[in-house]
Amino acid sequence: MADPIRIGIIGGNVNGWAGRAHMPALAAGVPGVELVAVCTTRQESADEAAKKFGVPLAFSDLAKMLAHPDVDVAAVVVKLPTHHDLAMEVIAAGKHIYTEWPLGTTTAQAEEIAAAAAKKGLRTCVGLQARHSAEYRHLRHLIDDGYVGDVLSCSMSQVGGGGTSERPPGRLWQRDAAVAANPLSIAFGHAIDGLTSVMGPIESVAGVVSTQVKEWTEAGTGKRYPATAPDDILVSGRLRSGATVSVHVAAAGGVGTGYRLDVHGTDGTLVLEATGSPHTSAPARVLGAQGGAKELAEIEVPQDDWVGASGLKGGPINIGKLWKSFAESIASGDDGFEPSFASAVEHHKLIDAVREASESGQTQEL
Template sequence: MNKQKIRIGFIGLNPDSHWAAAAHLPALRSLSDDFEIIGVANRSYESSKKTAQTLNLPLAFKDAQSLVSSSEIDLVVVTVKVPYHFDLVSAALNAGKHVFCEWPLGNGLVEGRKLAALARQKGVIAAIGTQMRYAPEVTYLKQLIADGYVGKVLSTTLIGAGGSWGNETTADLYYLHDQANGATMQAIPLAHTLVGLTEVLGSIEQLSARMLTQFDQVRLTDTGVLKLKNAQDQILIHGALKSGAALSVHYRGGITRGTNLLWEINGTAGDLQVTGENGHGQIVQLAIRGARGEEKEMKTLMPPASAYSGWPSFSGARNVGHLYALIAEDIRTGSRKAPDFEDGVALHELVDRIEKSSQERKEAWMRSDDKDVES
């Protein structure tokens, strides 16, 4: 097997802020035998040079096209805001590069399908950042279910807080509150967490959804300015998994004073409960408790210490690291173990089902309301 390091070019990397610095850099430090960051392209050349100098990177590119065209780069990592994914990922694929794109893949299902088709055409490794499925706690949960800890799964309930999408935000994150940008609560924290849920329990077969907006304005906490918002801040879903188990989901904007991530799995022989400090299951440290048989109280159930050994302490970086390890294997061996753009399309399709179900229910309610007025 070729163990030459895979050379990475980042599009969107600041040395001391945002997701790439918090998660990708620690993840790659844990995999230094496999990867080397060669260069960066940011919004401005000055920003690229600053990042390269701070992180001691060999190359600072004037723009993204220069990066994807460089013979020094094997893998392009795209960690910018969702509206820019399509053009940047398309450029990288057209340059014949392997790509790791943060989720969401594109701004909606249509863009996602186009990118997946282009990746198939180019025959490169095209990985999508849906890393909750690799959290050690999710792997452990999956094994508990497979081992019959809860018996037959009867139902699962998921409640999560989006953190954003309430009535306050910052100027930098205001774009999340405009549906047109494709960075909604259903597309980011809910979709990420549903990846973990379906990894453990199987796919969602049936669903009915309702999305509500409680605030039509959002206050920018760093300026005090009030701005319009149209992204929904309450999402309710009920339905059934392919196994037949009942499904109930409620995601809400902001952070509550209660439990901000609560995922329960209830079965004929036992129950499992997963909690976290926010509803971003792909980032947050998950805590597992369970009880079965004659047990009356839940007890802590966590993976062995070995599951965390050698990985970053931050759960988000740890999960991303597991994904990078699969990307390295795929690039070197031609395997397809990392979640790819086809997986991204499937997740876009799930989000699209949620949005369409909500819209259909809203239209049906409006027709019913009109009939009541006429009568």
């Protein structure tokens, strides 16, 4: 058996995304990987994470973690505004690298990060884990196997709740569109990646990107702040296959309606329903109907054996699958791994095209 790929987490606070998804997944025994180090800005929080997840090395000095010979891959799991600088530090140290999505605050930043990693010959992965959802993968298998015949159209809706809820003080920075950590880049970015992993690339887009909730209320104080972050994204377009596509991603003021992807073809229909975004491993199911069927019926979705054995639930599941796939590509020397930094740059450009389509009122070709 090959030696496991050894991971160091940057931003390994137990209360953050690393503590809710990455470290639980890696500590649960994802095949082919080993969590060996965690780094935060305070030694106390690094020690806390190391103790909770059984990590042998804890750092508050990133340079020391990156210099450690037991770390093969460093994962940047921090707030978006610091992705660029930390990623460039990892690359300079010559470590293979995982960075959360979005790769950078802008496409230019993403291009710089990707180019630097490529110049060093490093393996890269961006945190677009929706494509590893068992439901997405099975949907793609069914379509490739001819379940719906020729695909005519697809439509996706993802509307969460709490769009007008009070925001914790630590989230208020996201109200500024300029920092790019908003539903257009994050919720839409993950959702559209999942869709294209099933349906193939998008060829052209038209759309409306808007800020419907123009003030955020701070939890605890009731203080109100102006918001410019886009929170409602409506897109229509055409896939490279020729099929049409429509997408709506937003946050409702009250109860959200979850996620739904409909695929219609010449011979049948497929539907993926989930209580939330599939990239978070929200409970989901696949339904279908063929030929003369009068109603949709649920289709059994195969699950990876190791997931059941690990006992993982929720967010860590697809993160664990992504780590497993990335580790396998490093071990095998596979140059075709996705989602890499190169594919992240293309994803940034897709979101730029959606924004430009909204601002110009003109369809954008990709």
